[in-house]
Amino acid sequence: MTTKKVLKRPEVLAPAGTLEKLKVAIHYGADAVYIGGNAYGLRSRAGNFTYEEMQEGVAFAKEHGAKVYVAANMVTHEHDEEGAGEFFRELRDVGISAVIVSDPALIEICATEAPGLPIHLSTQASATNFETLEFWKEEGLERVVLAREVSMEEVKAIRENTDVEIEAFIHGAMCISYSGRCTLSNHMSKRDANRGGCCQSCRWKYDLYEMPFANQKRSLVARTKSEEPFSMSAVDMSMIEHIPELIQNGVDSFKIEGRMKSIHYVSTVANVYKTAVNSYMEDPENYVCKQEWIDELWKVAQRELATGFYYKTPGEDEQLFGARRKIPAYSFIGEVMAYDEETKMATVRQRNVFSVGDEVEFYGPGFHHFEQTIDVMWDEEGNEIDRAPNPMDLLTIPVSQPVNVGDMMRKKK
Structure with a gap:
């Protein structure tokens, strides 16, 4: 006699760059939202929350049975950590459900100076195997946001070997660098990507030049006028067609990227994934991914969509290179x-x-x-x-x- 596997309903976790977006995301089905405070985040240009806005956001979330997490995932340099203890205590006291951190110094400060505030490991920390999750479990963390380079097979292996909560990105922009740790912006615009100032240099258009000959004064562009300039940028992720596999492999939280996106984006994407999750949980054996869900996501797509690293190493088709697929605007x-x-x-x-x-x-x-x-x-x-x-x-x-x-x-x- 075989025991039927009990499936756990995953949390749909939506981005909320402003108080308005927080309320919209929850209204449209998000079980939780993640926001930025006025310090220690990686989105300095997002509408980061004041303490008063956090209070209102947490009250709204609790009224609707939802949670609020705060991203404090910057990489700290000397003196950046000053005041962090007070910051984390404020988050705890206002009722934030967890803080998302990558820097070990901030993790230590939060654990010692704001006991009782749950800590989630940010994707910036590049967790790609179950031993890493077990290490952070011993440090007192209850959830890990997996690196976006993890494959579906690796997700399965991680779940089979640890009981730490797994959060994984399922929709939105993909960073071309390893787990978002990049210094292109630092070099090109003197804006520190790992301290909230990324100018998205990878999204810029670049020409490819031949090395000049001895008698030439300048390089020649190594492409024809009909070709597009090059970028170093990935297409966006969409896992709407793979909800069953994500749930069966034990992903506890479905994370949507986009704290700087519009309420049109937030409402649409949260709505689609919550609808899909509900449909699967109600009748897993007869679940079908509906074409209308896929079409809906394309209505807010800014770039082409693919499945990231879940099923293969992305190639030319998963990069912003060459002819573009026309996206309905x-x-x-x-x-x-x-x-x-x-x-x-x-x-x-x-x-x-x-x-x-x-x-x-x-x-x-x-x-x-x-x-x-x-x-x-x-x-x-x-x-x-x-x-x-x-x-x-x-x-x-x-x-x-x-x-x-x-x-x-x-x-x-």
Whole structure:
């Protein structure tokens, strides 16, 4: 008699660069979000949280049964760690569920000066085998974010040999360097990538030059005018078609990249992965990855999508090189603020320009979608208008199906 394997529901972990994004991510299904504080993070240009914003974010998350983690994953130089103890104590006292750290000095400071605050190991620490996870377990860490270079076979082996919680990236941008530890930005723009200042030098376009001959004054570009410039950049990751394998191999937390992405991105990606996870957990034996989920992710894709290192070493097709696949471009144009069932009218806060005659799509949590044409609309004073050009204006629009507060509008560019 064989014992049926009990599958653990994974956490859907979404990025939240601002308080607004935190609330949107949780509204659209995220079980947890990760944010940045005002120090020790790797996204200096993200909308990092003040202490007061953290308080509000944690309260909102708890009200909805979600968790908030704080990324404090910078590599510290001399004196960077000053004040870290107080910072971690503030996180603990405000109710942060865990802090994500890579630097051993910060880990030690957090463990000794803010006892009771759980510590997760950042992907920056390059954990690629179960012995590493066991080491950090002995240091008191309860979860490890795996390096993005880990294969699916390695994920399976890690789970079979340790009970440490595994967090793994399943969607978003991929860094071309090993676990994000890169100094291109330091050299090219004097912005320290490992202390929050990365200028994404790998995304720049480069020409490839031949070495000059003795009688030449300058190098020659070693490509034809029809070829694209080179980059050192990977395409983005998407594991939507491999949810069963991730769950069966014991990944506890599905991590989505993108603290600097828009609420359009955060809402869409969190919505898709939560829908897929729910579908699998409800009926694993009959689970099917739906094409509409894949299509939905392409609506917010900035680059082509692949599976990273999970199944093979990425080659030319997994890099931003050569001819580009055309990506459907959608514009986030509004958010539903109210809905009147009797009149079937929605009050929408405009985010980008749209006009009467535009084909638009409404979407909401739980993968509720529908499309319609904007036939008429009114501004906040009740004047009928043909075009909505001003961000954050309140507009009234008749809708063909019921909508809810927090539903989003977009249109194809």
